[in-house]
Amino acid sequence: METCVVNLIEPGDPMLVCINGVFGQRMADVAQRAGADVFTVDEKWGRVFAPEQIAAALKSQPAQVVGIVHAETSTGAGQPLEEISNVVHDHGALLLVDAVTSLGGMNVDVDGWHIDACYSGTQKCLSCPPGLAPVTFSEAALEAMDNRRSKVQSWYLDLSMILQYWGTERLYHHTAPINMNYALLEALKMVQEEGLENRWARHQAHHRMLKAGLSALGIEYVAQAGYELPMLNAVGVPSGVDDAQVRKQLLEEFHIEIGGGLGAFKGKAWRVGLMGTSSNESNVLLFLSALEKCLADQGYALKKGESIEAANRAAGRGFG
């Protein structure tokens, strides 16, 4: 996030940041610290942006860069980007996209959607240890970097120097974490072995199973209908249920950790990750049966096994 921002922004440059969750907020914070003149377009948490909202914001004030989150991990909402990309480019701005959670779990068509700068992480749907943040830049973004009036504010993240290090010159810049580079290479080989499309389909299939199971328990997603992310399932904590107690019991009794709500969803939502390798059927079924027990222990009315049956039906297996 910081690499993309500091290389594209110079002090005083206007940057529009779209905020509908924690990571949009963080991008605005990063941009402010980098000296950008940040203005925002805000949407209710869990909802996605319509292209018209971005167009209206850019009409009121032009921007050098527009930043937006593809998969907002705090709300479980997936942001369509294609039309927004057209709007951003029609207004002469560069499009910066956070694909930390989406990469490897759903389509991130960087070139097809004309994304100018995109960053991700190794630790989400690529199922690699944490520590690296892959970034990619378009020709237009590289040109903007070439035309800077000032040095990049961060020495460590200055891509003009990193390009010389990674390029044919091999000019020393910093000591690379080579163990992580090998880890990422291996993780990417595993993605390639499975096939990207198969991987997206696997994330979808297990999301559908989980959703069917949760729905049987009367638990609903907090993201806008039709935009639920497959890898991050954010659902409302049912009324009368102790949020923290359920998460504690899941962890202590079943060794399953789910996320609590962040920001506006604190205490109100659970975030169930099905990312990369962990997006599998046994995790879905184990989680649902563990959750049934935790809910039943709190006196929540349910029919034992009903979520498992619904998940199995969603996977195409009728039984019982």
Ligand SMILES: *Cc1c(COP(=O)(O)O)cnc(C)c1O
């Ligand atoms: C996890 C996440 C980040 C931050 O990644 P870190 O490696 O923890 O800094 C940023 N954006 C999104 C959308 C994320 O899900």
